[in-house]
Amino acid sequence: MKHAVKSFFTFTSFVIFLLLFSSCSNENPQKVRIVIWHQKPPGEREVLESAVKKYMELHPEVKVIVLYKETEELRSAYIISAVAGKGPDIVYGPSDQIGPFEILQIIKPLEEIFDSTFIDQFDPRGLLWYKGHLYQIGDQIGNHLFLLYNKKLVPKPPKTMSELIEIGKKLTKDIDGDGKIDQYGLVWNYTEPFFFIPFLTGFGGWVMDSLGNPTLNTEATVKALNFVRELRDKYKIIPRECDYNTADALFKEGRAGMLINGPWSIGGYKKAGIDFGIARIPKVDETGLWPAPMVAIKGYSINVNVDEEKLPYVVDLFKYLVSPEVQLEHTKVLGTIPTHKIALENEIVKNDPLIQASISQMEVGKPMPVVPELRAIWDAMRPYYQAVLGGTMNAEKAAEEMQKLALKKIEEMNE
Amino acid sequence: MDKNRAKKILVDALIYVFLIVFTLVVIYPILNVISISLRPADKLLSTSLRIVPENASLNSYVQLFTRTPFLRWLLNSTLISAVVMLTGVTLASTAGYALSRFRFLGKKAVMIGILITQMFPATMLLLPLYIMLIKLHLLNSYLGVIIIYTSTALPFCVWQMKGYYDTIPVSLEEAAMIDGCNQFQAFYKVVFPLALPALVITALFSFMSAWAEYVVAAQVLQEPELYTLAIGLKQFESSMATEWGLYAAGSLIVSIPAVLLFLFLSRYLISGLTLGSVKG
Amino acid sequence: MNRKNLFILVFLLPAILIMFGVIVYPFIYNIILSFSNMSLRHFRDWRIVGLRQYVKVFSENTFYVVFLKTLIWTFVNVTFHVVIGVFLALLLNRKSLKFKPVFRTLLILPWAIPQVITALTWRSMFNYEYGAINIFIAKYLNMSPVEWLLRPFEAFTACIITNIWLGFPFMMVVALGGLQSIPNELYEAADIDGASAWQKFKNITVPFLRPVMAPAITLGIIWTFNNLNIVWLVSNGGEPSDQTHILVSYVYKAAFNLYRYGYAAALSVVIFFILLVIGIYFLKKTRAVESVY
Numbered sequence: 001m002k003h004a005v006k007s008f009f010t011f012t013s014f015v016i017f018l019l020l021f022s023s024c025s026n027e028n029p030q031k032v033r034i035v036i037w038h039q040k041p042p043g044e045r046e047v048l049e050s051a052v053k054k055y056m057e058l059h060p061e062v063k064v065i066v067l068y069k070e071t072e073e074l075r076s077a078y079i080i081s082a083v084a085g086k087g088p089d090i091v092y093g094p095s096d097q098i099g100p101f102e103i104l105q106i107i108k109p110l111e112e113i114f115d116s117t118f119i120d121q122f123d124p125r126g127l128l129w130y131k132g133h134l135y136q137i138g139d140q141i142g143n144h145l146f147l148l149y150n151k152k153l154v155p156k157p158p159k160t161m162s163e164l165i166e167i168g169k170k171l172t173k174d175i176d177g178d179g180k181i182d183q184y185g186l187v188w189n190y191t192e193p194f195f196f197i198p199f200l201t202g203f204g205g206w207v208m209d210s211l212g213n214p215t216l217n218t219e220a221t222v223k224a225l226n227f228v229r230e231l232r233d234k235y236k237i238i239p240r241e242c243d244y245n246t247a248d249a250l251f252k253e254g255r256a257g258m259l260i261n262g263p264w265s266i267g268g269y270k271k272a273g274i275d276f277g278i279a280r281i282p283k284v285d286e287t288g289l290w291p292a293p294m295v296a297i298k299g300y301s302i303n304v305n306v307d308e309e310k311l312p313y314v315v316d317l318f319k320y321l322v323s324p325e326v327q328l329e330h331t332k333v334l335g336t337i338p339t340h341k342i343a344l345e346n347e348i349v350k351n352d353p354l355i356q357a358s359i360s361q362m363e364v365g366k367p368m369p370v371v372p373e374l375r376a377i378w379d380a381m382r383p384y385y386q387a388v389l390g391g392t393m394n395a396e397k398a399a400e401e402m403q404k405l406a407l408k409k410i411e412e413m414n415e
Numbered sequence: 416m417d418k419n420r421a422k423k424i425l426v427d428a429l430i431y432v433f434l435i436v437f438t439l440v441v442i443y444p445i446l447n448v449i450s451i452s453l454r455p456a457d458k459l460l461s462t463s464l465r466i467v468p469e470n471a472s473l474n475s476y477v478q479l480f481t482r483t484p485f486l487r488w489l490l491n492s493t494l495i496s497a498v499v500m501l502t503g504v505t506l507a508s509t510a511g512y513a514l515s516r517f518r519f520l521g522k523k524a525v526m527i528g529i530l531i532t533q534m535f536p537a538t539m540l541l542l543p544l545y546i547m548l549i550k551l552h553l554l555n556s557y558l559g560v561i562i563i564y565t566s567t568a569l570p571f572c573v574w575q576m577k578g579y580y581d582t583i584p585v586s587l588e589e590a591a592m593i594d595g596c597n598q599f600q601a602f603y604k605v606v607f608p609l610a611l612p613a614l615v616i617t618a619l620f621s622f623m624s625a626w627a628e629y630v631v632a633a634q635v636l637q638e639p640e641l642y643t644l645a646i647g648l649k650q651f652e653s654s655m656a657t658e659w660g661l662y663a664a665g666s667l668i669v670s671i672p673a674v675l676l677f678l679f680l681s682r683y684l685i686s687g688l689t690l691g692s693v694k695g
Numbered sequence: 696m697n698r699k700n701l702f703i704l705v706f707l708l709p710a711i712l713i714m715f716g717v718i719v720y721p722f723i724y725n726i727i728l729s730f731s732n733m734s735l736r737h738f739r740d741w742r743i744v745g746l747r748q749y750v751k752v753f754s755e756n757t758f759y760v761v762f763l764k765t766l767i768w769t770f771v772n773v774t775f776h777v778v779i780g781v782f783l784a785l786l787l788n789r790k791s792l793k794f795k796p797v798f799r800t801l802l803i804l805p806w807a808i809p810q811v812i813t814a815l816t817w818r819s820m821f822n823y824e825y826g827a828i829n830i831f832i833a834k835y836l837n838m839s840p841v842e843w844l845l846r847p848f849e850a851f852t853a854c855i856i857t858n859i860w861l862g863f864p865f866m867m868v869v870a871l872g873g874l875q876s877i878p879n880e881l882y883e884a885a886d887i888d889g890a891s892a893w894q895k896f897k898n899i900t901v902p903f904l905r906p907v908m909a910p911a912i913t914l915g916i917i918w919t920f921n922n923l924n925i926v927w928l929v930s931n932g933g934e935p936s937d938q939t940h941i942l943v944s945y946v947y948k949a950a951f952n953l954y955r956y957g958y959a960a961a962l963s964v965v966i967f968f969i970l971l972v973i974g975i976y977f978l979k980k981t982r983a984v985e986s987v988y
């Protein structure tokens with residue numbers, strides 16, 4: 001047993017030796033190190049990494065370090081590090097992270113760095129101007145929800161909600177006769193308010209006014225809430241319980257005719273071998289409005305802590321990252337919608353029916369608000385939206401409570 | 416006597432049945448994780464209950480080692496955890512001994528103080544901890560995470576060692592000291608070996624608190640070469656497009672070293688080398 | 696300094712320095728923050744505002760409801776962890792049992808595998824239509840399926856079940872170690888006196904396990920009280936309708952969703968004092984701080 005203790009210590013001292021040894025392998029300190037934080041999904045990540053590799057081959061004096069962080073975590077980690085005077089040089093993410101970053105003054109206004117001829121190369125929808133400054137340049141627009149349909153089950157996508165319900169009723173059935181439904185007309189992550197927005201806008205509603213005040217206690221909210229509930233309880237074309245992963249699994253297994261999801265998911269359905277198309281989420285018959293999903297850019301910003309000496313290097317890399325070549329690489333692999341005017345005119349974009357359908361949906365979408373108040377609104381919508389679906393609250397009461405809670409949260413947040 | 420033996424066999428049989436059923440229930444979710452790792456299209460969920468899915472493939476495991484620097488993460492995590500384990504065992508075995516064997520001023524305060532360090536919600540400690548590490552130049556260094564992990568492992572380990580020492584009669588050391596040992600020798604030669612089961616728990620716990628930790632590691636280690644398994648695994652996650660196959664495969668492989676360590680250590684946890692046998 | 700004190704100092708100081716060195720600055724930082732108005736709008740220009748954040752913590756009705764839930768969460772979890780853990784340890788410590796290493800190894804797996812994937816697997820097992828649990832209930836128990844994730848009570852139960860599964864192996868290992876400290880002669884002597892199994896358990900096993908289990912249980916209470924992950928993963932961030940939160944989820948939401956750092960710090964300090972009271976009460980009860988020598 002003494003032997004055991006001894007061997008334990010020998011082992012660990014060996015490990016410590018290894019540790020010290022391995023930490024000595026320092027790289028060439030002459031190189032300029034540029035750090036990028038991003039939250040790109042798996043497929044996109046590889047495109048970015050190979051683009052960066054190419055860049056480093058062309059610029060041997062620069063070492064670029066690309067770090068992935070999950071969206072929420074990127075936001076809080078960036079706030080912590082940038083406020084403490086550190087953090088990455090370039091930060092990539094969805095446009096709504098700009099709201100808090102602007103208030104905390106942890107990103108640089110880009111119009112002071114780039115000249116207007118450079119900025120004019122981009123589609124205006126791909127630039128994020130906020131409070132008079134340009135804070136983010138997108139490498140893609142969209143990130144919006146649309147309707148995916150399994151061509152085997154739905155040859156022609158519905159144009160209106162009543163058509164959708166008709167198709168859905170036919171498709172929702174018990175195939176193997178065990179008394180359990182095993183194919184659904186429509187599935188989506190209906191517990192999350194972000195996925196409720198197309199319905200809200202389809203009935204003419206929106207989350208806030210131009211000043212950032214919540215506008216949730218409206219006729220539109222009530223109607224949209226009731227409509228989602230009716231899809232499940234009256235028309236019975238969506239499952240009893242459906243979160244993101246349930247919807248995803250049902251569509252991948254070919255057990256769902258239609259799905260509401262966004263561009264990030266396309267890769268997975270191709271991989272699963274589903275023959276699918278993309279269409280606009282169908283028109284709401286009552287209002288004649290196209291449901292408008294939230295449209296956002298995802299793009300790059302520059303850390304306020306980047307010093308004068310390093311800035312030229314960072315700017316050069318930044319320009320490369322949003323260049324038409326790199327954007328088109330993304331489009332080729334993932335079907336993202338580019339922001340650079342040259343890239344938008346490219347054949348890869350023009351000839352892809354999925355991208356064109358996605359653009360068509362985007363055209364009826366509404367830009368996602370950048371103000372931090374949106375987070376308070378999500379937090380206020382979530383519990384009451386779920387309460388309506390859980391059958392513990394009626395839609396009128398829920399709309400009223402959402403509004404009340406949103407006002408309270410915004411007040412707490414802004415004090 | 417025969418009646419007793421029959422009773423014993425019956426009890427043993429019942430225990431076997433119980434253990435088998437219980438173990439099956441316990442490992443069922445893990446079988447599901449295996450199933451996820453074998454699914455071809457990154458599905459976290461499946462509508463079928465089959466453990467080996469249709470078109471099962473080992474692709475995720477292959478990709479894990481070919482497409483990602485998984486071995487590098489494994490090595491990094493092993494280094495960090497091993498050092499935390501060593502410092503944990505060293506510091507907890509000594510501190511626990513001092514707390515078990517001596518009376519001194521402020522001892523109670525120290526004992527409770529140790530627990531207090533664990534009571535503050537960790538979420539809020541992250542920002543000041545980060546600021547502190549920047550000031551100490553410990554960002555992107557293993558030393559930084561090792562110190563933090565050791566500090567989270569120690570409170571339990573120290574208390575646990577102290578508790579175990581308390582069950583070892585002090586007369587053993589007194590005898591040793593009469594035979595000419597000094598206090599340190601009495602500790603190292605007599606008590607330390609007897610506390611082996613507790614040392615095993617301390618080692619295992621220290622190792623585990625470092626092995627799969629994510630939050631601190633992600634904030635401190637921000638260079639790909641320094642990544643640990645937990646940060647690496649997180650790379651497969653993404654807000655809405657997680658690579659579940661890789662994630663599940665990675666998680667399962669991450670658990671193997673921990674289980675091996677337990678297998679190795681549990682020889683000493685349940686060996687016959689207990690107090691009773693030594694004392695007799 | 697005499698030899699004894701020097702010995703104590705050398706043995707104790709390194710551990711103390713590491714434990715307290717890491718926590719002191721963050722702790723003081725948070726205490727100060729809890730008296731401030733630090734938030735999104737006052738991130739850099741925050742100032743001390745006195746007890747305002749504390750007043751806010753205590754004037755929220757949900758605080759008391761969630762506090763109660765947290766107590767239930769902690770109590771149920773830790774009780775099951777300890778009971779299952781000790782029970783299994785007793786079984787696995789039986790001399791006549793074969794294949795012990797196999798059981799031991801399989802039973803430690805929930806502790807060894809990273810939590811995210813296992814917690815999400817549990818979530819999928821609770822799925823209304825496709826989850827293994829409902830299918831089992833319907834097929835073998837002939838009961839109607841349970842809406843695990845759609846109803847507050849059931850969802851909370853689902854979180855607890857998952858966390859019990861995750862937590863018992865740790866207690867099992869600690870108890871196994873503790874059982875090794877019991878001299879065999881004591882049981883033999885008790886057998887000669889004709890003691891029943893229960894008497895042996897109560898009069899020999901429990902007193903010897905106590906010093907080893909007490910710290911594990913105390914810390915188990917603290918960790919469970921502050922364990923955000925499982926609830927977050929299994930209930931998908933508080934579903935349904937934010938009914939499955941425990942106190943730390945509020946800290947997390949306030950700090951990271953709404954950037955209310957002063958409030959989050961104040962709530963954290965309150966949690967800290969709650970745990971301090973529970974911890975000291977528990978230690979007094981179990982006499983774990985008392986010295987044997």
